Amino acid sequence: MKKILMRRKAAIEARMKEIRADLEGDKTEASAVEQLQKEVDDLAAELEEIKKALENPEDDEDPEDDPENDPSVTAGGGEGRTGDDPDPNENRNGVDPEKRNALVNNIMRSLSSESRTKAKEGEQRKAFANYLVGRISESEARAMGVETTNGKVLIPETLAKEIITYAQEENLLRKYGTVIRTKGTQGYPILVKKAKAQRIKTERTQDNPIPQTDIDFDEVKLNPTETDALVLVTKKLLAMTDMPVEQTVIEELKKAYVDQEANFFYNSTDNPGSLIQKAVAFTPAEMEVYDKLVRLKNTVPTSKLKNSRWMMNRAALTAVETIKDKNGNPLLREAYIEGTFGYRILGYPVDVTDYVDGGTPETPRLYFGDFSSFRIQDVINSMEVSKLLEKYSDTNQVGFKIWHLNDGQLVYGPYEPTVFKLELTDGATSA
Known part of the structure; x- marks a missing residue:
């Protein structure tokens, strides 16, 4: 049967x-x-x-x-x-x-079916790449599921996910932050005024009513803006090479896009919610580095400690790694943790990224806290690529521009800050 x-x-x-x-x-x-x-x-x-x-x-x-x-x-x-x-050979009406x-x-x-879907995604990705470098026409690309309009190509959903996955690997705020995909405005209510309770020993009367207290909220709204990146490829290379140039173009677009996005999230002065601007500056009195780390850890609200972690640049990692105990042994112990850099400091996992540099790699800078409060909004179906032919024709080049609408901000209220920033600039490295 x-x-x-x-x-x-x-x-x-x-x-x-x-x-x-x-x-x-x-x-x-x-x-x-x-x-x-x-x-x-x-x-x-x-x-x-x-x-x-x-x-x-x-x-x-x-x-x-x-x-x-x-x-x-x-x-x-x-x-x-x-x-x-x-009969297929007869004349057709529309x-x-x-x-x-x-x-x-x-x-x-x-x-x-699953296999059919994967095969179609592979065909669509290949058609997208080949259309970018001019190996197939717009009509051929559209026939294979690639959406094009006015020279712009909407990045297929599978490739957009691939780019975002790559972004998560390179941009740790995407990995640990909270991502929302929506077209509308995304807002977050923030408590800015707390209620107050009272205790009374005598019974309430009309002359002694409960005092009124107000609570008040502010709202942080994410405001998606344009993130774009541009790569140029010579026409000679496109015409003569046997290498899969289209795949190289996609890879370079991914890298350029992620670099721009990550810098906006970490260090942009135009982004009021960027990590370097919104994280609470921790400035303890003069003390040893180890003591600073302890004080910083204990400054984060207890409710946020469970999901907290360290994020630092290489200069800060060097400063921490060189801390010695009284017997001259390294105070920092390696501990393999899947998906992390491989260290724990005071029991919390450590990640290292150059984006923490903020343009000053020589400055030892680190963050500690719950990074899930970093909110990212991706506007649905807004990632696209434009092929620029005329603009660079006098230099025999073709431009490829990736464009996306998104925003990323650190969001917290005044009563519960979530991420703190510490710069180890005093040079103390002993415990």
Whole structure:
């Protein structure tokens, strides 16, 4: 029975692909659309039943079942076209695009599977890359699912996720922050005035009512702005190289985009919520580095300690690594932690990134706190690439510009700061 179902499934899928090819190749008469719609609906319903049967096979298969003798195997498999069906060689009337697209989408839904989806994503990614470097036309790219308009290419969802995944690896604020994907304005209420309770020893009277206290909220609104990056490639390279230039272009766009985004999140003076501007400056009195770290750890609100971690640049790591105890042994011990830099300081994991430098790599700078309070808003379907041909034509180059709308800010209220900043500038390195 299973063999019969598998063959029937293959026959239905073959017929659906044939119908889809006719529709996309404009080989279908407008008058035949209704008939094809009914056929596709019937095939889709039958295919769904077959898939369910294959997922839950019956135990009592009949050994006498012969696929060759089953008439349903060949029915609708492309050989059963009736005399009323349109001949592909006849002249065609225009088919309503909406009906055609709906029919094709119905077929695609029925044919969809994990392997099919992955294959389609791979085709779409390749088409996107090839279109960027001019190896296929805009119409060919659109036929393979790439959305283009006015020279701009909307980055396929799978590639956008790949870029964001790369961003998470390089930009730790994406890794530990809170990301929201939405088109609207994203706001966060912040408590700026607390209520106050009272205790009274005598009963309340009209002359002694409960004092009124107000609570007040402010709101921090994320304001997505443009993040973009530009790479140039010579026309000679595009024309002569055997290397996969399109993949190199994508990789360079990823790196350039992430570098710009990370600097905006960490160090931008135009971003009021950037880490360097919004983190609370921790300025203890003169003391040894180790004591400063202890004081800093104990300054973070208790409710935020559970998810807290250290984030520092290499200069700060060097300063911490050189701390010795009274016997001259390193105070910092290595401890392998999956997904981290490999250290713990005072029991909390450590990450090291050059973005903490803020343009001054010689300054030992570190942050400590709960970085989930760093809020990032990505505007849905806003990541796109523009191919700039005319602008750089006098130097025989092609420009590729990636563009995205997003914002990232450290958000906390005055009663519960979440991230603190410490600069180890006094040179003390002993415990």
